[in-house]
Amino acid sequence: MDWVQPEQKDQTFQGRGRHGSMIARSPLFEEYQAGHVMIGPSLLAADFRYLAREIERLEAAGARFLHLDIMDGHFVPNLSFGIPIVQAVRKATRLILDVHLMISNPEAHIERFREAGADYLTVHIEVAPDPRPLFEMIHRTGACAGVSLNPPTPVEAVIPYLNDCELVLVMSVMPGFGGQSFRPEVLPKIRRLRQLAPDGLMISVDGGVNGQTIGQCAEAGATMFIVGTGLLGHDNYSQRYRELAALVKDHQSKVAL
Secondary structure, three states, X not given: OOOOOOOOOOOOOOOOOOOOOOOXXXXXXXXXXXXXXXXXXXHHHOOHHHHHHHHHHHHHHOXXXXXXXXXXXXXXXXXXXXXXXXXXHHHHOOOEEEXXXXXXXXXXXXXXXXXXXXXXXXXXXXXXXXXXXXXXXXXXXXXXXXXXXXXXXXXXXXXXXXXXXXXXXXXOOOOOOOOOOOOHXXXXXXXXXXXXXXXXXXXXXXXXXXXXXXXXXXXXXOOEEEEOHHHHOXXXXXXXXXXXXXXXXXXXXXXXO
């Protein structure tokens, strides 16, 4: 689904600071402020035969949150998992659950995913060219709101709404399948978002993030890194997490975030 330019009525970006409907507390930002490297293991790459054990290993490795991709087979050409898996993950951990809704009708499911245990709910700008009503729905549930954009979608699509959400997720592959190669053309989007980001906004990147690309994302200004096979494809999660975190720290030291 392509992004369509909405009518620009009362959608002017309001500059830095917490304006709009941004929720009072953003746990991911608090973890980031505390000095943690925000690498989010993507459970789509986990071994679902041993999901609870996988989560335990990721917790032991140092993960501060988990990323769950919800695919409907319509907005993206694949199906993943739904509410029962989110519920099962919530029962298995107290980590922050970052739920990415790659679905055509998120308004019909926001409350149920929140009840299942989601702490963050991210919707696509391609589905909702003006996502503010969805942000308001998410905030009413007590969750934090995010907006995501696909590689072909211009960054200008989300700029009017940076003060109204807690997270922007830049897709560095077309969503729907894991294991794709990183698209470096998204790096200027991350730089632009970092320039405009109000205080407290997390900038996340997802797709092909691994040891070869995570440093580029960090240097561009990303503050969250969704990693699938780049972490879960390794035998020793703790060692690999430390390696990725060291790359992030090294490259973040080169820029002022």
